[in-house]
Amino acid sequence: MADYSIWVLEYAAVEKFPFSVMMYGPQHQGTRKLPYAYALLKGKGETILIDTGYDHVAYGEQLATAYGVSNYHGPREVLAECGVKPEDVTSIFITHAHFDHMGAMHLFPNAKFYVQKSELDKWVWALTLGPEYRFLTGGGDPADIVRAVEAAKEGRMICIDGDQADVLPGIDVHLAADTHTYGSMYVTIRNDGARDGEDKWIFAGDLIYTYDNLTGLDQDAPQIVPIGLAVGSQHNLIFSSVEMLKSVGGEVRRVIPVHEDRLRTTFPSRLTDKGLQVVEIALAKGEKSWVA
Amino acid sequence: MDGTANSGEERAVLHYVAAARPVQQLISETLTQVAGFALLLMTSRRRAALAEGALAGARDAATRAAEEVRALAVPEVAAHHHHHLRGAAETLLHACVAALESRRIDASEQNDALVRALRASSDHLRATARLLPGFELVDFGQACCAAHAPQRLLEEVT
Numbered sequence: 368m369a370d371y372s373i374w375v376l377e378y379a380a381v382e383k384f385p386f387s388v389m390m391y392g393p394q395h396q397g398t399r400k401l402p403y404a405y406a407l408l409k410g411k412g413e414t415i416l417i418d419t420g421y422d423h424v425a426y427g428e429q430l431a432t433a434y435g436v437s438n439y440h441g442p443r444e445v446l447a448e449c450g451v452k453p454e455d456v457t458s459i460f461i462t463h464a465h466f467d468h469m470g471a472m473h474l475f476p477n478a479k480f481y482v483q484k485s486e487l488d489k490w491v492w493a494l495t496l497g498p499e500y501r502f503l504t505g506g507g508d509p510a511d512i513v514r515a516v517e518a519a520k521e522g523r524m525i526c527i528d529g530d531q532a533d534v535l536p537g538i539d540v541h542l543a544a545d546t547h548t549y550g551s552m553y554v555t556i557r558n559d560g561a562r563d564g565e566d567k568w569i570f571a572g573d574l575i576y577t578y579d580n581l582t583g584l585d586q587d588a589p590q591i592v593p594i595g596l597a598v599g600s601q602h603n604l605i606f607s608s609v610e611m612l613k614s615v616g617g618e619v620r621r622v623i624p625v626h627e628d629r630l631r632t633t634f635p636s637r638l639t640d641k642g643l644q645v646v647e648i649a650l651a652k653g654e655k656s657w658v659a
Numbered sequence: 660m661d662g663t664a665n666s667g668e669e670r671a672v673l674h675y676v677a678a679a680r681p682v683q684q685l686i687s688e689t690l691t692q693v694a695g696f697a698l699l700l701m702t703s704r705r706r707a708a709l710a711e712g713a714l715a716g717a718r719d720a721a722t723r724a725a726e727e728v729r730a731l732a733v734p735e736v737a738a739h740h741h742h743h744l745r746g747a748a749e750t751l752l753h754a755c756v757a758a759l760e761s762r763r764i765d766a767s768e769q770n771d772a773l774v775r776a777l778r779a780s781s782d783h784l785r786a787t788a789r790l791l792p793g794f795e796l797v798d799f800g801q802a803c804c805a806a807h808a809p810q811r812l813l814e815e816v817t
Contacts, residue, residue: 509688
């Protein structure tokens with residue numbers, strides 16, 4: 368029986384997103400839906416999120432009008448689909464410091480936040496380089512760093528330096544340096560508690576956008592094809608993808624890209640009355656299904 | 660207001676936007692640096708010591724930003740915007756002073772002042788982004804959601 372119940376909760380989406388950004392190379396191959404989502408875990412006395420979503424008050428309108436992001440719903444509505452309130456959240460892993468992953472820290476008043484030290488250090492460093500280097504800091508919001516300071520002052524900000532096992536029971540984090548961002552991290556849930564058990568799930572952050580990054584598009588000749596957006600290197604993205612895949616014995620579906628629309632057909636899921644997907648990855652003992 | 664006067668007013672606003680935008684960016688970048696230093700200070704004083712040179716540079720940048728904000732020619736319609744830009748620069752200077760004090764003593768009072776000043780500067784900055792177009796704080800150009808935007812906008816105007 369699993370230690371943690373795990374759901375992926377959609378909170379907004381871009382309906383027509385060019386496939387060539389999700390995967391480096393395939394130009395002119397149409398669009399896919401790109402859901403915005405975070406993961407919710409419950410178990411071992413903890414209520415955990417992986418990433419926070421974005422600050423809709425600050426730039427929701429800009430995202431909607433200029434970038435086609437639609438159907439935003441805040442965490443109070445989204446988490447309620449699994450019987451959780453933002454105040455219940457005890458821990459949040461921030462996979463990287465982009466606005467849609469770190470931008471809503473203020474909506475979780477009781478949570479501790481875990482982020483890679485190098486993600487914040489190098490982002491702040493990159494800002495000293497001048498405006499011609501702004502590609503390196505794109506997608507980051509200064510207000511998020513101020514919120515991180517506020518959380519740190521309250522003892523709720525934990526900077527992790529590299530890989531760390533059992534940050535919470537059965538949950539490990541791994542640094543994927545100089546990939547999508549400087550200090551991206553992925554999160555492993557060992558859901559049977561065993562060090563080398565078979566029931567592992569990996570939350571990849573934006574190291575991959577789609578399962579296709581792990582398989583390529585040619586079924587007869589699988590390959591790793593990185594995403595089309597990185598401040599680090601494609602080399603590092605490829606090797607971190609291989610590392611994640613190896614860790615789950617090559618079982619692609621266990622490396623979860625939250626921007627992958629096909630999660631809803633890979634796992635049990637339901638569409639809420641707000642048009643958002645709830646995807647159920649695992650259920651711990653005593654937890655009821657929220658998609659049945 | 661006749662067409663000429665209106666054009667004059669519009670030109671004044673455009674001049675203000677062109678001159679104020681780089682200053683706002685300087686404040687935004689410097690705010691992030693000082694906040695980054697504060698984060699180091701509150702999570703690892705040893706690491707913060709390594710960043711003291713950057714803090715001194717940030718203080719110089721904040722001083723320059725405050726002077727440039729004061730020197731802006733402000734048309735009436737941009738007065739509210741300028742009020743917040745000035746507020747962002749002034750509270751950023753307060754944050755620099757508090758950060759310099761905080762590194763010397765392990766005093767929670769100083770940390771309170773630092774956090775308050777950072778929050779105030781961030782709030783003023785957010786207001787500048789809201790009040791006039793062209794002052795957005797997050798560069799979505801490199802964000803995953805934005806890669807399709809140029810094509811999308813083109814489709815909308817054609």
